[in-house]
Amino acid sequence: MTTTLQQLNSALPAEALRLLDGLYEHSPWIAEQALGQRPFASLAALKHAMVTVLANATVDAQLALIRAHPELAGKAMESQSLTAESTNEQQKAGLTNCTSEELAHIQQLNAQYIAKFGFPFILAVRGPRGTGLSKREIIATVERRLGNPVDFERAECLRNIHRIAEIRLNDKFGFTPAVGNEVWDWHEDLARHSDPEFAERGELTVTYLTDAHRACAADLVARMKECGFDEVSIDAVGNVVGVYEASPHPSPLPQAGEGVKALLTGSHFDTVRNGGKYDGRLGIFVPMACVKQLHAAGKRLPFAVEVVGFAEEEGQRYKATFLGSGALTGHFNPAWLDQQDADGVTMRAAMQHAGLPATLEAIGTLKRDPSKYLGFVEVHIEQGPVLNEMDLPLGVVTSINASVRYQCEAIGMASHAGTTPMNRRRDAASAVAELALYAEQRASADGDSVATIGMLQVPGGSINVVPGRCRFSLDLRAPGNAQRDALERDVLAQLRAICERRGIGLTLEETMRAAAAPSEPAWQARWEKAVNALGVPLHCMPSGAGHDAMKLHEVMPQAMLFVRGLNSGISHNPLESTTSDDIDLCVNAFSHLLDQLASEHKN
Numbered sequence: 001m002t003t004t005l006q007q008l009n010s011a012l013p014a015e016a017l018r019l020l021d022g023l024y025e026h027s028p029w030i031a032e033q034a035l036g037q038r039p040f041a042s043l044a045a046l047k048h049a050m051v052t053v054l055a056n057a058t059v060d061a062q063l064a065l066i067r068a069h070p071e072l073a074g075k076a077m078e079s080q081s082l083t084a085e086s087t088n089e090q091q092k093a094g095l096t097n098c099t100s101e102e103l104a105h106i107q108q109l110n111a112q113y114i115a116k117f118g119f120p121f122i123l124a125v126r127g128p129r130g131t132g133l134s135k136r137e138i139i140a141t142v143e144r145r146l147g148n149p150v151d152f153e154r155a156e157c158l159r160n161i162h163r164i165a166e167i168r169l170n171d172k173f174g175f176t177p178a179v180g181n182e183v184w185d186w187h188e189d190l191a192r193h194s195d196p197e198f199a200e201r202g203e204l205t206v207t208y209l210t211d212a213h214r215a216c217a218a219d220l221v222a223r224m225k226e227c228g229f230d231e232v233s234i235d236a237v238g239n240v241v242g243v244y245e246a247s248p249h250p251s252p253l254p255q256a257g258e259g260v261k262a263l264l265t266g267s268h269f270d271t272v273r274n275g276g277k278y279d280g281r282l283g284i285f286v287p288m289a290c291v292k293q294l295h296a297a298g299k300r301l302p303f304a305v306e307v308v309g310f311a312e313e314e315g316q317r318y319k320a321t322f323l324g325s326g327a328l329t330g331h332f333n334p335a336w337l338d339q340q341d342a343d344g345v346t347m348r349a350a351m352q353h354a355g356l357p358a359t360l361e362a363i364g365t366l367k368r369d370p371s372k373y374l375g376f377v378e379v380h381i382e383q384g385p386v387l388n389e390m391d392l393p394l395g396v397v398t399s400i401n402a403s404v405r406y407q408c409e410a411i412g413m414a415s416h417a418g419t420t421p422m423n424r425r426r427d428a429a430s431a432v433a434e435l436a437l438y439a440e441q442r443a444s445a446d447g448d449s450v451a452t453i454g455m456l457q458v459p460g461g462s463i464n465v466v467p468g469r470c471r472f473s474l475d476l477r478a479p480g481n482a483q484r485d486a487l488e489r490d491v492l493a494q495l496r497a498i499c500e501r502r503g504i505g506l507t508l509e510e511t512m513r514a515a516a517a518p519s520e521p522a523w524q525a526r527w528e529k530a531v532n533a534l535g536v537p538l539h540c541m542p543s544g545a546g547h548d549a550m551k552l553h554e555v556m557p558q559a560m561l562f563v564r565g566l567n568s569g570i571s572h573n574p575l576e577s578t579t580s581d582d583i584d585l586c587v588n589a590f591s592h593l594l595d596q597l598a599s600e601h602k603n
Contacts, residue, residue, distance in 0.1 A: 002174030008046070009039035019172070023050070023165040026068040030054055043175060044393070044585060045535030047166055051391040054158060066119045066157045072138065073098055073106045089125050089164070095135065102135060109142045116146065117153055124163035128566060128579040129184050130170070130177075155389070156568075162391060166581060179293070180584025183285045190219055190269070191277045203274040203574065207317035209238055209350040216269050220284065220309045227288050228295025229307070236362040237327045238311035238354060240269070240284075244291045247300035262304035263597065264368070264376045264556070267548055268313035268324060276381075276576020282563060282583070283379040283548075284309045289587045290594060301594060302601045303374060310548050317341045317350075319407075321512045325548035329555050330367035334360055368555070374597065375523055376552035378560045379586055381578055383545045383571035387564035392539050393582040394589060396527045397560035400543045400550050402484040402516035406474040408495075411505035414468030426503045429458050429467035438494045439474075442487065449478040449487050450544060479542055480516050517550045520557030527561050530592035534585055545571075561589060 003019050011019060013035065020031035034049040054062065073095045098106065113121045121142055127133040133141075145153060170176065191204050193212040198205035206212045217240050224232045224242035231243040246260045267283025287307045294301070310324030320336045337348040337358065351358035382388075387395050412426035432453065439451035455473040476491060478484035492508070499506045524540075531538050541562070549558045563586045566577040 003172050005040060005043065005046075005173070020169075023168050023172075024065060024161065025070075027065045030065075040535070042535035043169065043173060047162075047169060048391070048536055050165060051162055054162070055391070059154075062154065062158060063119060065161065066122060066154070069120055069122050069161070071107075071110045071114075071120045072123065072125070072142075073103055073110075089132075089167075095125065095138070098135065102139075106139065106142070109139065109146070113142060113146060117150055119154070119157065121145070122157040122160045122164075124160045124167065126164075126167050128577050129181065130167050130580060159388065159391065163579070166579075170581070177580045177584035179289055179587045180580035180582070183282075183289050183583045183587065184578075184580040186223065186285050186288075187277045187281055190216055190281060193219070198274060204271055204277060205273045205275065205316075206269065206271045207273075207314075208270055208312040208320075208323070208347075209354045209356075210317070213238070213270060213311070214354055217309070217311070220269065224288060224291075224307070227292035229291060235327075235366055236357055236359075237324055237332070237366065238351075238356060239324045239327070239366075240309035240311075242288070242291070242307045244294065244305040244307075245300070246304045247302055260303055261372055261374050262306045263374050263594075264306050264308065264552065265378060266306075266308035266310060267378055267380060268310040270310075270312050270314050270316065272314050272316055272572045274574060275572050276570075276574060278381045278565070278576055278578055279383065279571050280310070280313060280380070282381050282578070282586075286379045286583070286586050286590050290590050293591065294594075301598045303597065305594070306373075313546075313548055315512065318347050319511045320347070321405075321546075322514075322548060322551045325551035327363055327366045328368045329551050330364070331551065331554070332360075332363050332366075370556045373556050375520065375557040375559075376549060377523065377527075377558065377590075377593065378547055378549045379590060380543075380545075380547055380560060380562060381565050381571060381576065382562040382569050383565065383576075385569040386541055387539070387562060388566065388569040390539065393536055393564050393585050394531050394534075395539045395541045395562040395564075396524060396531060397519055397543050397562055398524065398540050399479060399516055399518040400514075400545075400547055400553070400560070401477045401479050402481045403475065403477040403512070403514050403546055404484060404488055404510065405476075405512040407509045407511050408472050408474055409507045410470045410472070410499060411507070412468050412470075412503070413466070415466045417464040417466055420466055425466050426468075427466050428470035428504055429456075429461075431498050431502050431504045432456060432470045432472050434498050435491070435495050438498075439476075439491050442490055442494070443476075446478065446483060446487065448542075449476070449483060451476050451487065451491060477544060478516075484516070514546055514550050515554075517553035517558065519559040523557050523559035526593050526596050527559055527589070529596060530589040531561075533592050534588055536585070561586065 008016055008019055016035050017028060017032050024030045030050050030053050033053045037049045040046040110121060123141055125133050125138060193206060193215040195205045195207055195210050195212045206216055217234055220240040221232050229242035230245045233241050235241055265287045268280035269284060291305055312323035315321035318339045318341060326332055339347050348358045410428040410431045412428035436453045443449040443451035452475040453472050454475060457471045458467045459469050461467055476484060476488050478487055528538055549560050552558050563578055564582050567575040570576055
C-alpha cells in the first residue's frame, strides 16, 4: 500500500517516521529531523527537507551515514545481509548476477577505493532514469571517481545517497515521474544519431547539416507532429519549427496585425564534438512535452506556442555561432555562406546538399517581428556545478554573461631543440603558455570573470624542434559588457607585449562577440513563481555559458530556467546527465509558466 503526502503530514511523529523508514540506510535521524518541517507542500519539498538536514549535519555524522552503506557486490550481498531496499537496487543493476571475473574486479576496486578514502563507494545504481545502470557503467564510475579529491568524493557520495533516497521515496509514495521518463527517453533516442568517426567510437557529435544533423531534424519533426503541434517545418537554415496555435476564442491580448501573439521558446540540437545528450536538446523537449499535455487535454491557450529546435549554436563545423537563432533576429552574416569546413565544403554547398535554398533572400524571410511575440523563454541544463553542489533541481537565470572569442596564431621560428640557446629562441608555444598563466591570473582577480585557452596546437610539431607556430583559441567571459571589455583589453595587451618581447608574430581573428543578456524582470519573476509553486527552494544565478536566449534578447524580452546536471554538472562531455525526476519538475515549472501567462490574458 502506498503512502500519501496527506497521510504523512497528518500522522503522529512515530507513525510519520515509520512511513519514511528505510530511506537512508540505517539512519532514521535524517527523516526524523526533516519531519519537523511538516507540512510538506510536495514530495520535492520533503526531499529537500532531508537534503537540508544532512547538509547541516557534522562531517562525522555524514561519514557515519556513508559507512552505513554496504559495498557494491560486497560481503553483505554475498551473505544476503543487505537491507531489502539495497537488495532491490543491486538486483536492478545486475550486481547480484556477476560473473566471477566481474565480482573480483568490483571487489578489487572497492578495496582500492576504501584504502584511498576510508569509506565505501556509494552510487545510486538505479541511475538517472531509475531503471538501473549497467555493470559496465558502474565499474567505469568507480574507476573515474577513484581520481577525485577526498572532500569532493565525500560530497559526491552524499549526493548519490540523496538520489537513492529520492528513488526509495518515489517507491513508497507510488510516484513515477512519467513525463520526466518520457522526455529522458527522447534524449536517449535522439542521441543515436552521430557524425561518422564519432559514431564508430560511440561518441555523440552532431554538427551543422551533416547526415546525423539532418536525421535529428527529421526525428524532431516527427516527434513534434506526434505531440500535436499544428504546424511543423524545417526553415531555410535548418531550424525545426513547431507551432501550437492559440485558442480561436477572442482574447484581450494585444493584437499583432489580426492574430494573437505567440510565446517563443526552444534551444539548439547540434552538439560539440564528443558532447552530451542534454545540452540544448532539453530546451526543445521540455516545451514539446508541455504541448503534448495540452493537446491530450484538448486545451488551447490565449497565445500560440512556437518551439524552435535551433540548427546551430555551437560553432563547430563553421565559425557561425548562434546561426539558428541569429537568423530569427535578422543577424545572419552573409559571409558565412562562403565559409569552408575542414573538408573544404562551403556552407552554401552544405545547405544545397540538405535541400535548403541557400540564398540570403530565403534566409532573410526568417526574421521574426518582435511585436508578434510575448517573449522568449529557454530551458537549459546548467552546465556547471552550482545546483549539483547545492542539491537543488532548478535554478532561475538572472543574466547571461557577456563573451568574446578569438582564433589566434603565434608565429616564431622553428629551430633545433639541442643547438638553439635558450636566449636565442623564438618559441611560439612558450609565448602562448605565458599568456595562459596571465589570463588565468587576470580573470581570477575579477572573481566572476573567466578566461580559457581551450585549443592549443603546434602544427607539425616535433620532440626535438623549438615550436615555430602555435595556434590557439581565446574565450573571455564576464557578467557585464564593461567587465568583459576590461578583461579583453588587458589580456590582448599582455599577449602583444609577450609576443613583442619574444620576437613573435601574431594573428588575431575575432570569431564571436555577445553582449550580456540580463533576464527581463517580469519574465524572471514568472520562472521564480513557477519554481516556488513546486515546493522547492528558489535559487537565482547567472549563466556563464552562452545560449540562444542571448540572440533573442536583442529583439524581445527573455528569461531562462536551469536544470541540475549530474556528475558535478559537467557538460560538453559524455558524462553530461540529469535525472528524470528533475526533468519532470522542469516540465511542471514550464507548464506553470504557461498557466500564469494564460491567466494574465484570460477572457
